[in-house]
Amino acid sequence: MANSIRFFLNGQKQDVAVRPDITVLEWLRSGPRLTGTKEGCAEGDCGACSVLLGDASNGEIRYHAANSCIMTMGQIDGRALVTVEGLKGETLHPIQAAMAENGSSQCGFCTPGIVISLAGLAANETAADDHAIHDALAGNLCRCTGYRPIVEAARKVVGDGGASIPGPTVEAFEELKSSVEIATSGAVFHQPQTLDDLLKLRRDRPDTVLLAGGTDLGVALADFHGDWREVISTAHVRELRRIEETPAHLSFGAAVTWEEVLAHVAPLYPSFATLIRRFGSAQIRSMGTIGGNIGTASPIGDGPPALIALGAEIELASQGGKRTMPLEDFFLDYRKTELKPDEVIASIRISKPAGGQEFRVYKISKRYDQDISTVCGAFSVVRDGGIVKSARIAFGGMAAIPKRVREAEAALVGKRLDAEAARACAAAIRDAFAPLSDWRGSAEYRLMVAANLAERFRRDLLGETVEVMAL
Incomplete structure (x- = not known):
């Protein structure tokens, strides 16, 4: 058991006796007084709190941007943390220099987070690709300058090869291992390394906070300034970090990040x-x-509707063994699932595309990036000679749970996906739901949008261009 959190901060080894459940942002500003990292929304939306996290893999340290406002100190144990202050050595980091030269900031509040995000991109990308630049900036809001001069600065640096992140050597980093348990200031942070160790903790402490990435739970922690006296983190469980691929399937351990999922599904399912x-x-x-x-x-x-339409199976594990079920059967009612108090989600498996399969998922939201869905609809069909042989359709935002719509599927099977079949599918979607009205959209709007997605899917498969926009 350790009584402190050990990590690298801007290249310097730290050994800090601080509660593991306080946010990294709070510690940075109140401890070492690194105030370039700022709080804007406290929800991981605005990017003012962005820092770089480094992890060793295959003999190198790779850095990626993360939101410090919803990340706990326990989550950086055994890792390297870089703030905007740490980017500058004897000279400015190339991104900092390009931003200054190009007049890419005004008020400066958001600029440190933007610099961090672009520094992470420049360290990992080998080409100045506008799509990659915009993707890297999607989590950073700027209401002063506009993004044109920021993107111009990024183009000068990304792919140039001289924008490495200052930090520890691989040898020094590898000597720093995450602790299995951290207990300090009245709080305990468990970091089991194996699934068996995790399941023992889950059995003995069923009411303890189970922390995966924390992008949902961390918002409540930051917003309400609560505390977690005991946490079980899944981040270091080897079995939950595995990605397994066969000719027919992909299997993701439950602790695999969405960035890692993205890399594997992008070639198979672009939508x-x-x-x-x-x-x-x-x-x-x-x-x-x-x-x-x-x-x-x-x-x-947003994940479940797409996964359900892809026929995903979920594996649950406890000390008593493992069980597998279709993902659509996992959800029982609002925030209620099949997961028992002593169980954890172990893995999720999806099939690779079959011959004749077409898959699309549509997210309708007020804002294009990083917004809560009003409606999310996913469609997957397998056709042979133009006839729909099988179909899976699922929606989020339309009921208390992510829901598969079998009646809408039946309206397509055995038919050509023409306008008449799309209308029948749309009618079945309308009949299947009785959504709520809230600030994101009225029940009537949700029903209309969800039904119209059947026609959008048909037109997509015809190759018609549909302008992508937030509605």
Whole structure:
């Protein structure tokens, strides 16, 4: 058991006796007084709190941007943390220099987070690609300058090869191992390394906070300034960090991040990749996990509708053994699932595309990037000679749980996906739901949008261009 959190801060080894459940942002500003990292929204949306996290892999340290406002100190144990102050050595980091030379900031509040995000991109990308630049900036809001001069500064640096992140050597980093348990200032942070160790903790402490990425739970922690006296983190469980691939399937351990999921599904299901980029910025994707997204059981969670339409299976594990079920059967009622007090989500498995399969997922929201869905609809069909042989359709935001719509599927099977079949599918979607009205959209609006997605899917498969926009 350790009584402190050990990590590298801007290249210097730290040994800090601080509660593991306080946020990294709070500690940075009140402890070492590194105030370049700021709080804007306290929800991981605005990016003012962005920092770089480093992890050793295959003999190198790779850095990625993350939101310090919703990340606990326990989560940086055994890692490298870089703030905007740490980017500057004897000279400015190339991104800092390019931003200054190009007049890319005005008030400066958001600028440190933007610099951090672009520094992470420049360290990992080998080409100045506008798509990559915009993706890296999706989690950073700037209301003063506008993004043109920021993007111009990024173009000068990204892919130039001289924008490495100052930090510890690989040898020094590898000597710093995360602790299995941290107990300090009245709080305990468990970091089991194996699934068996995790399940023992889960059995003995069923009411303890189970922390995956923390992109959902961390918002409540930051917003309400609560505390977690005891936490079980899944981040270091080897079995939950595995990605397994066969000729027919992909299996993701529950602690696999969405950034890692994205890399594997993008070549197979481009529409799913687009959804992943939209519901989480680079900062969120580097922290949030596929298992955590499912485990929160939110009716507006974006991952489950797509996964259900892809026929995903979920594996649950406890000391008594493992059980597998279709993902759509995991959700029982609002925030209620099949998960027992002594169980954890172990993995999620999806099939690779079959011959004749077409998949699309549509997220309708007020804002294009990083917004809560009003409606999320996912469609998957397998056709042979133009005839729909099988179909899977699922929606989020339309009921208390993510829901598969079998009646809408039946309206398509055995038919050509023409206008008449799309109308029948739309009618079945309308009949299947009685959604709520809230600030995101009225019940009538939700029903209309969800039904219209059947026609949008048909037109997509015809190759018609549909302008992508937030509605």
